[in-house]
Amino acid sequence: MTIKYDAHGLVPAIIQDVKTKRVLMLGYMNEDAYKKTIETKQVTFFSRSKQRLWTKGEESGHFLNLVDIKNDCDNDTLLIQVNPVGSTCHTGTDTCWGEANSESYGFLSQLEEVIKSRKENADSETSYVASLFKKGINKIAQKVGEEAVETVIEAMDTKDDLFLYESADLLFHYLILLQAKGFTLSDIVKELKGRHK
Structure with a gap:
């Protein structure tokens, strides 16, 4: 997969629940985070605040189990579909927008x-x-x-x-x-x- 990383070597990664189709969070990956995600099947980001790789759930146990990764038409944004384990947001909510991660039928x-x-x-x-x-x-x-x-x-x-x-x-x-x-x-x-x- 061709990925266009930005000047800081990062690409936005939109995280979506594969079942409910809810957007859970947005994170950033560098090449190493992308490779580790593919290898371990658990979504790993590059933490801009900690300046290191960070696997979601490494402390909480609330992992994002990888199902699929798609690149957008410009190759500069990833859509990562996951099966989440537990809440996604560090605040304890299902999503980083405070929404319940439930299926919606529009x-x-x-x-x-x-x-x-x-x-x-x-x-x-x-x-x-x-x-x-x-x-x-x-x-x-x-x-x-x-x-x-x-x-x-x-x-x-x-x-x-x-x-x-x-x-x-x-x-x-x-x-x-x-x-x-x-x-x-x-x-x-x-x-x-x-x-x-």
């Missing part, structure tokens, strides 16, 4: 949070989602069934816009059903991963 995760909020405030008279939670699991399951049938009907037609509309309704109501049963998308992903061989 907008769907945001939607789950809105649904959760509506569930917790089910006394709201203006929320459709809150009204479903008030009616109970049977009504929510019934809505999922109705939306599934409507999605199947539109799938057999040629109007893609209607198919997408009903598919969105189905997914939305399914997310509500998951919350009603005490589950989230992460539980479904875990189940699917368990089946994937």
Whole structure:
């Protein structure tokens, strides 16, 4: 791999959890740190403050186990995918940005949070989602069934816009059903991963 080190012999190394895709931290490597990382399969940096090689976890035991290294288009930044052991930040948090190292599904995760909020405030008279939670699991399951049938009907037609509309309704109501049963998308992903061989 061609790496363009800067004038100080360093290259930025972005550390990403291979499973959650969360960025955990940013460090710097020199050529020796890169070579040691490849050799030991544990991410090693060049510490600018200590002026020496530093293997993440050498004191805490919170290692970053190497999975893959990619170079960017200019060959001057590394993306290192890892399986982290424990927290990554020296402050004890999962990431150096204070975020939990949990999987995120983009907008769907945001939607789950809105649904959760509506569930917790089910006394709201203006929320459709809150009204479903008030009616109970049977009504929510019934809505999922109705939306599934409507999605199947539109799938057999040629109007893609209607198919997408009903598919969105189905997914939305399914997310509500998951919350009603005490589950989230992460539980479904875990189940699917368990089946994937």
